[in-house]
């Protein structure tokens with residue numbers, strides 16, 4: 001795992017740079033798209049680089065990490081809508097190039113199996129963007145999630161519902177249930193890029209990178225991945241025991257290596 005500690009305002013450009021480099025060498029790459037506030041600066045940087053003509057998504061495909069159960073089509077907080085608004089509307093994905101789990105499915109296990117099959121049919125995810133919850137979740141894999149889990153329905157913890165309440169008119173409106181790619185699904189992406197900023201994430205970032213690999217901290221599954229990049233600001237890095245070592249390593253890294 002590579003941990004990069006940089007000012008928050010550089011994180012979006014760095015993560016976008018990894019996506020741009022990927023699309024330059026593989027224009028039909030499959031992107032794993034996350035929601036929450038963490039990837040927003042990356043999406044803004046990608047939109048800007050697209051506007052400048054530096055990157056095209058015309059042949060790229062995208063798969064959402066997760067989705068709320070039961071939010072009506074068109075609901076502004078439905079993750080399918082969020083990704084449309086925050087990224088697709090500003091770049092040139094082909095129609096239907098981005099897919100998400102069906103949070104309105106009546107046969108949930110079938111919808112989840114179908115989502116896994118659709119990811120596999122596109123050749124798997126090349127680069128998966130991730131945030132991290134304050135309880136160490138990635139996607140919506142809450143503590144206790146099997147490290148081998150596949151796309152399935154999960155129940156949100158009260159902490160995650162409270163954290164996400166800011167996006168809804170009232171805390172009661174946050175759905176209790178979600179569909180999420182499993183930790184086993186996420187691990188199959190070829191490159192994981194996790195973004196975390198702010199002191200509220202410091203404990204989770206420490207547990208993810210420096211604690212045991214454990215279902216109790218689902219993000220710790222990144223320790224099992226051969227190419228995981230973690231982009232954090234000073235506040236989110238605040239509990240990292242080896243922060244100085246990570247800084248030293250990144251400072252000496254040749255630029256040609258990329259992320």
Ligand SMILES: N[C@@H]1[C@@H](O)[C@H](O)[C@@H](COP(=O)(O)O)O[C@@H]1O
Pocket residue numbers: 034035036037038039065066130131132133134137138139140160164
């Ligand atoms: N399902 C999403 C996660 O993918 C995201 O990582 C997390 C953190 O969100 P934020 O980036 O807003 O802190 O929120 C939600 O629970």
